[in-house]
Amino acid sequence: MAKVKTVGSISDFMTGKHREKQATSIKPIVKIGVVVGVTALSVAFGNVMPVSANAIQGAVTGKVVNAFEPLVELVKALSYPIGLVMMLGGGLFVMIGNSDRGFGMIQKAGLGYVLIQMLPLLMDLLVEIAKSL
Template identity: 70%
Template sequence: MLTSAGMVPLMLAIPSFAVAEETGGVSSWARGEMYEKVVHAFEPIVSLVQEFSYPIGLVVMLGGGLFVMIGNRDKGFSLIQQARIGYILVQSLPMLMDMLVEIAKSI
């Protein structure tokens, strides 16, 4: 068997296994690091939806205004109200979800 001075034959290598020092090591990792990775993975999607909520809400409100002008007041005001509520929800839901996660972590 040809080996160089710096190489150790594979049969002589002793495998080492990492052992968790505490019992809840995996669960704390799953709660902490895994949560952060998932949240950071979805941040671009959430910000994209938030950026598109303004122009979409504006178009729907303008459409509602046109309905009011042509005589269908109920449908027009309904569109404006739904666009308003939708915009507020899209802008505030990430903050509310962060608050719920912090509450769940403290329990």
């Protein structure tokens, strides 16, 4: 007589638990993949000279600069409307008779706008100076 294998109870069938897939662990697969990958790389590139620290630092610096590029562009784009609002406020102070405060606001807003537009250029210059050291 053949043995009958029970795969679950009726309650499991009625609740739909029989459709759930059993979780398989991928840890052994990942371990084997890492070992095979490292072995293949060491065989293929066994006699490669080590990369210099300056090359790694240059690559990291380039990635960091590229990562912050959208933020820098956002700040540069926002500097115009904010500077314009501050200058308009300074003009209003001049109109109501507080010319010292008004001209001070206009001067500071103009200087701030120019600095925000020029700071990425200055940072690029500092990065190039640091690379040459």
